[in-house]
Amino acid sequence: MERKLRVVQKVLLFCAMGIFGVLPATVFSSDDLPIQPPNSVRMETAIPSEYSRQFIVRLRSGKDNVHLRGSRIAQRVGAGRLRTMSHRAPFVLIETAANRDRLQLQEALQNDPEVLIVEPNALVSIPDPYPNEIHTFSIPATASPQALPEDPYLTWGYSDIEADLLPSCPPSAPVVAVIDTGVDYTHPELAGRVILGMDFYNNDMDPMDDHGHGTHVSGIVAAESNNNWGSAGVADQSRILAIKVLGADGYGSTWNVIQAIYAAADHPDVRVVNLSLSTMLGTQSLGEAVYYAVSKGKLIVAAAGNNNANDPYHYPARWAENSDGVIAVAANDPARCKASFSNYGHWVSISAPGVGILSTLPGNLYGSWSGTSMATPFVAGSAARLLASNPSLGNADLKRLLENRADPLLFNDTCWPDDGSNFGHLNLARAMDVQPGEPWDNEPPRLEILVPVNGGSYTTHDPILALSGTASDNLEVVRVTWQNGSGESGEAGGAAFWEVTALQLHEGENRIRITAYDQAGNQGAAEILVSYFPAGTYTLDLLVSDGRADSSEKEYNGLVQPDYARAYVGKGYINGFHFKEVAVPQRAVILSANLNLHCLGFCDNDISIVYRGEAADDASPFTNEGHDLSLRPVTSVSTEERPDSWITGSFNASPNLKDIIQEIVDRGGWQSGSSLNLFIFNSGSGSYRSAGVFEQGEENAATLRIRFKVDVDPIEDMEAPEITILEPTQETAYRTDRLTLTLNGTARDDVGVERVGWSTDRGESGTAEGTETWQIHSIPLWQGVNLVTVTGEDAAGNSGQAVLEVLFEPNEQSEETVSLSLGIHSKNGDACEKTYNGAATNSSKTMYLGKGYINGFRFEDVPVPSGSTILSAVLKLHARLYGDRDVTLRFAGEPIVDLESFSSAPHDLSRRLRTSAEVVYALEPWVQGEYNASPDLSGIIQEIISLPDWESGSAISLILEDFGSGGTRMIECFEMNPAASAVLEIRYSP
Structure with a gap:
C-alpha cells in the first residue's frame, strides 16, 4: 500500500516574518540566545484558520502578574481571547476576532509599552499523516522472529541499527518524553509504562491519542519486548512521558509545543525528548523553550521532515547544526539509501530507518508507517539505551557517540544526494561497543x-x-x-x-x-x-601578467569579461587563466602543479568545480568575443574539487593539477617558452566565491607553481631500462609444481620507467603492478618449459627485458588431483572490521569490502592432508551491490592451526597474524547477483597447510584488507543467506 498524503487546502499564511518581526533562534551554546533571521522563510502551508488570528506575545518585566498585564494589553488593543503559560516566562497568547484587521492588531501590539516581542502562533504538524497499512494481530503470531528480541513482527529497522546484537536493555533506562498526538496508554505493548502528561491541545490532563501518530512513535521507542507479540522498542525498559500537542487531524501550534517542551524539561526523570513534528517558523519563543530544555540536560531528537529536499526550514530540527543538545534525523530505506521523501543536507545529524516501520497503533492495533517521524524515535530510543548503560553521559557525549559511531553512507547522487553532507547511519551496537569493565571513553588520543x-x-x-x-x-x-x-x-x-x-x-x-x-x-x-623532489627538480612560479591573461564567462549567455575588476568562481561562471613563456621543456616530468587564487569574499560558499587546460601547443590570451572560454578545446584530463572554505584575503591552492599540465607539455607542438591556459568550470555549485584579478593589481592576480624534472632529454635518451627479477631467483631454471607463477622485481632507468609488462612463449601477456618496484600475479604455466619475459619501457620508448625459464612439472608422486569447494558454516565464519576504529562484527547480514574495511572468512574441516601441493585456490564472493567500485585488496591468511572463530571484539581481525604469502589485487568489475572469483591464492593456502601442526580437518582463515581502495563493494553474509556466503575452491595434489 503506497504512503498516503493528506490533501489539504493551501492558503498563504498572512503573518510573514517582516510583518511580525519574528527573529528565529539559531544558536544554543551560550547564556545569551543569539537570534538571526534566515535569508528567506516559506510561508505557504495548510493551516487551521484560528491559528492565523493568534499571536504569542512576550511581555516586558513588570510588577503585576502575567495574567493581569496580559488582560490590560488585550483590553487596550481590543483582542478577543487571552491565555497564559503557568509558571513560565511572561508569554501570553492573544487572539483577535474574525472580523478584526490582523495587521492593525499586530501594529497595536508592537507599539504597546508593555510588549517586548510579537510572534505568530505558528502551525505545527506531523510530516507523515497516515500509516501505510494497519494490522490486527488478534492472536499471538506463530512466525519465527528474524532476530532478537523474540517478537514475531519485529520491524526491520531494529536489526538495521544492529540493536538485535545487544543484550537486553537495563531497567535503568530513562524516561523519554514523546510530544505528539498523544499516546494510547492502554495498548498491551505500552500499558504500565506510560506517564500521563498534559494534553495542551485540549487543555486537560488526559493525553489519549485520537490520531495514532504518537502511539506509533512511542512503540518504536519503548514497546514491550520478548512477549511473543507484535514488535519491540529500542529502549523497551524506558517509560514514555506522553504529552499531547496535536489534534486528531495531526495539527497544532507552537503555543502548545512550547508549553510541552517546558513541561518535559522540568520533569526530573526525562533525559530524551522526541519531537516527530515540525514547523517552518523557528520563532524566538520556540527557540528559548528548546534552549531551556537543553540547558536542563534534555536531548532533543527531532524529525528532519518529508519534503525530499535540502530544506533547512524545519524547526526544531534545523537547530541541530548549532547545538550539542539537538539531533536532526533523516530517514533511510532498507538499502540504507535516502527514503524517497526524506529531507537531507549538511544540517542533518544522522539517518535512521524510516520506510515501512511496524509499530503500535491505538485500539490494540499495529501499523506500518513511513516518514522521518519513524526514524526519529529510533535515535531517541538509542540515546535512552546509551543512558541506561551510562547515566552520566551528557548531551554532547550522546550526540558525539551517535554521530561518530554511525555507519558511513554513500553520497553519490544515487543513494544519497552528493551535496557535501557527511552524516552517517545510526548503528546502536557500535555506539554501545565498549569493552566490559572499561570506563565509558569518548576522548580521542x-x-x-x-x-x-x-x-x-x-x-x-x-x-x-x-x-x-x-x-x-x-x-x-x-x-x-x-x-x-x-x-x-x-x-x-x-x-x-x-x-x-x-x-x-x-x-x-x-x-x-x-x-x-x-x-x-x-x-x-x-x-x-x-x-x-629528486635531484634535478625545478620549480617555476608563474603569474597572470596582464589584463587579457584572466577572464570570466557567464554560463547562461556566454558573455565574456576579460577586463572585469573581480572574478566569481562557481555557480554561473567559467574562469580562464593565461600563463605565458612557460619555461618547461617538452615531455618534462611534471611532479606538481597548483593554481593559487586570492579570495576576496564569500570564501565559505558552497562551490563544486572542475579544472581543465586548453588543448593547445601555444595557447593565446583571452578576448572579448562571446563564448571565448567555452568554445576553446580542453584537455582530456580534468581534476574535480569541492573545496573547503578558503581564507579571506589570502591565496588558496588548488588540488595538484600535474596531470593536466603533463598532457599539455606532452603535445607534439609544445616547446619551452610556449604559453598555457587553465580553466575552472562550474560543476553544480550551490553558490560562488569572489577571487582577485589582474585589474585589481598584480598582487591579487592568480599564480601557478609548477615543479618538474628533466634529468635527461627523453628524445636523446638511448639507454634501456634495467629489469631485475628478484623472486623467484634467476640463477638457474626455476622448477615448480604450481599451475600459476608470481614474480616481483625492480626496474631502473635514467629518465624513468613508464610501464612494466610480461609475456610468455605460449602467447599470454599482461601488465605488472608498479614500475620501479613491480609485481606480477597468476601467470599461467603449461607442463614443461615456459619462458616468461618481463619488459620495461621508458619515456623515450626504450625497452629492457629479463627472461626467466620456468619448468612446470606436476607432482608425479600423486596419481590424482583433488578439488574442494568449502563454504561458511556459521555466523562466526565471516566477519568485518572498520579500519578507522577497529569496530568489528560477526553478525552482519551484508558486508563491505574495500575502503575502510578488513574482512575475514573462516572455513572449517578442510580435508587437505599435510604435505599436499596446492595447485590453485580461489575465494568466491557473492556480489550484492556496487560491483564496479574501485577496490584493491591485500589477501592473506592466518598462519595458525586450530585458530579461533571470529568475534565482535574490537580489532579482532587487525590483531590477527598474517601469512608471509599475500596477494595484492585490484578487483575487476563484478557481476551483480553472482559469485565472482579472486586471483589465485595458492601460495597463501600452501603456507598454511605447510605449518608443522597442520592436519587434515583443520580450519583455514583468509583475511582481506583494504589496500588504497577508492570505494567499497557489498557482498552477502551467512546471516542473510547461507547459500550465498563465501566459497573457497581448492585444487591440490596429495
Whole structure:
C-alpha cells in the first residue's frame, strides 16, 4: 500500500516574518540566545484558520502578574481571547476576532509599552499523516522472529541499527518524553509504562491519542519486548512521558509545543525528548523553550521532515547544526539509501530507518508507517539505551557517540544526494561497543608528529622518509597507523612513542596521515605534507601578467569579461587563466602543479568545480568575443574539487593539477617558452566565491607553481631500462609444481620507467603492478618449459627485458588431483572490521569490502592432508551491490592451526597474524547477483597447510584488507543467506 498524503487546502499564511518581526533562534551554546533571521522563510502551508488570528506575545518585566498585564494589553488593543503559560516566562497568547484587521492588531501590539516581542502562533504538524497499512494481530503470531528480541513482527529497522546484537536493555533506562498526538496508554505493548502528561491541545490532563501518530512513535521507542507479540522498542525498559500537542487531524501550534517542551524539561526523570513534528517558523519563543530544555540536560531528537529536499526550514530540527543538545534525523530505506521523501543536507545529524516501520497503533492495533517521524524515535530510543548503560553521559557525549559511531553512507547522487553532507547511519551496537569493565571513553588520543618537523610541511630530496612522534590518551593508546595519500598504509612501531622507519615517497606531494587508536576505538590524527623532489627538480612560479591573461564567462549567455575588476568562481561562471613563456621543456616530468587564487569574499560558499587546460601547443590570451572560454578545446584530463572554505584575503591552492599540465607539455607542438591556459568550470555549485584579478593589481592576480624534472632529454635518451627479477631467483631454471607463477622485481632507468609488462612463449601477456618496484600475479604455466619475459619501457620508448625459464612439472608422486569447494558454516565464519576504529562484527547480514574495511572468512574441516601441493585456490564472493567500485585488496591468511572463530571484539581481525604469502589485487568489475572469483591464492593456502601442526580437518582463515581502495563493494553474509556466503575452491595434489 503506497504512503498516503493528506490533501489539504493551501492558503498563504498572512503573518510573514517582516510583518511580525519574528527573529528565529539559531544558536544554543551560550547564556545569551543569539537570534538571526534566515535569508528567506516559506510561508505557504495548510493551516487551521484560528491559528492565523493568534499571536504569542512576550511581555516586558513588570510588577503585576502575567495574567493581569496580559488582560490590560488585550483590553487596550481590543483582542478577543487571552491565555497564559503557568509558571513560565511572561508569554501570553492573544487572539483577535474574525472580523478584526490582523495587521492593525499586530501594529497595536508592537507599539504597546508593555510588549517586548510579537510572534505568530505558528502551525505545527506531523510530516507523515497516515500509516501505510494497519494490522490486527488478534492472536499471538506463530512466525519465527528474524532476530532478537523474540517478537514475531519485529520491524526491520531494529536489526538495521544492529540493536538485535545487544543484550537486553537495563531497567535503568530513562524516561523519554514523546510530544505528539498523544499516546494510547492502554495498548498491551505500552500499558504500565506510560506517564500521563498534559494534553495542551485540549487543555486537560488526559493525553489519549485520537490520531495514532504518537502511539506509533512511542512503540518504536519503548514497546514491550520478548512477549511473543507484535514488535519491540529500542529502549523497551524506558517509560514514555506522553504529552499531547496535536489534534486528531495531526495539527497544532507552537503555543502548545512550547508549553510541552517546558513541561518535559522540568520533569526530573526525562533525559530524551522526541519531537516527530515540525514547523517552518523557528520563532524566538520556540527557540528559548528548546534552549531551556537543553540547558536542563534534555536531548532533543527531532524529525528532519518529508519534503525530499535540502530544506533547512524545519524547526526544531534545523537547530541541530548549532547545538550539542539537538539531533536532526533523516530517514533511510532498507538499502540504507535516502527514503524517497526524506529531507537531507549538511544540517542533518544522522539517518535512521524510516520506510515501512511496524509499530503500535491505538485500539490494540499495529501499523506500518513511513516518514522521518519513524526514524526519529529510533535515535531517541538509542540515546535512552546509551543512558541506561551510562547515566552520566551528557548531551554532547550522546550526540558525539551517535554521530561518530554511525555507519558511513554513500553520497553519490544515487543513494544519497552528493551535496557535501557527511552524516552517517545510526548503528546502536557500535555506539554501545565498549569493552566490559572499561570506563565509558569518548576522548580521542592526542597525537603529535615531531620528526621530520612538528606538523606543517616538509620538502626533501630523499625518497625514503622516517617519521616519529608521541601519542597519548586518557586511558591507553593501543595502535598507531600511517597512510599516504596515494593509498599505501601500514602500522607504526610503538604506541606512546611511535616511529615509521622507511616510508617510500612518491615524487611530488605526499600527504601523510598518522592515526592513533585507543581501547574504545576513539582515534586522533595528525597530518604532514611532504614534498619529494629528486635531484634535478625545478620549480617555476608563474603569474597572470596582464589584463587579457584572466577572464570570466557567464554560463547562461556566454558573455565574456576579460577586463572585469573581480572574478566569481562557481555557480554561473567559467574562469580562464593565461600563463605565458612557460619555461618547461617538452615531455618534462611534471611532479606538481597548483593554481593559487586570492579570495576576496564569500570564501565559505558552497562551490563544486572542475579544472581543465586548453588543448593547445601555444595557447593565446583571452578576448572579448562571446563564448571565448567555452568554445576553446580542453584537455582530456580534468581534476574535480569541492573545496573547503578558503581564507579571506589570502591565496588558496588548488588540488595538484600535474596531470593536466603533463598532457599539455606532452603535445607534439609544445616547446619551452610556449604559453598555457587553465580553466575552472562550474560543476553544480550551490553558490560562488569572489577571487582577485589582474585589474585589481598584480598582487591579487592568480599564480601557478609548477615543479618538474628533466634529468635527461627523453628524445636523446638511448639507454634501456634495467629489469631485475628478484623472486623467484634467476640463477638457474626455476622448477615448480604450481599451475600459476608470481614474480616481483625492480626496474631502473635514467629518465624513468613508464610501464612494466610480461609475456610468455605460449602467447599470454599482461601488465605488472608498479614500475620501479613491480609485481606480477597468476601467470599461467603449461607442463614443461615456459619462458616468461618481463619488459620495461621508458619515456623515450626504450625497452629492457629479463627472461626467466620456468619448468612446470606436476607432482608425479600423486596419481590424482583433488578439488574442494568449502563454504561458511556459521555466523562466526565471516566477519568485518572498520579500519578507522577497529569496530568489528560477526553478525552482519551484508558486508563491505574495500575502503575502510578488513574482512575475514573462516572455513572449517578442510580435508587437505599435510604435505599436499596446492595447485590453485580461489575465494568466491557473492556480489550484492556496487560491483564496479574501485577496490584493491591485500589477501592473506592466518598462519595458525586450530585458530579461533571470529568475534565482535574490537580489532579482532587487525590483531590477527598474517601469512608471509599475500596477494595484492585490484578487483575487476563484478557481476551483480553472482559469485565472482579472486586471483589465485595458492601460495597463501600452501603456507598454511605447510605449518608443522597442520592436519587434515583443520580450519583455514583468509583475511582481506583494504589496500588504497577508492570505494567499497557489498557482498552477502551467512546471516542473510547461507547459500550465498563465501566459497573457497581448492585444487591440490596429495
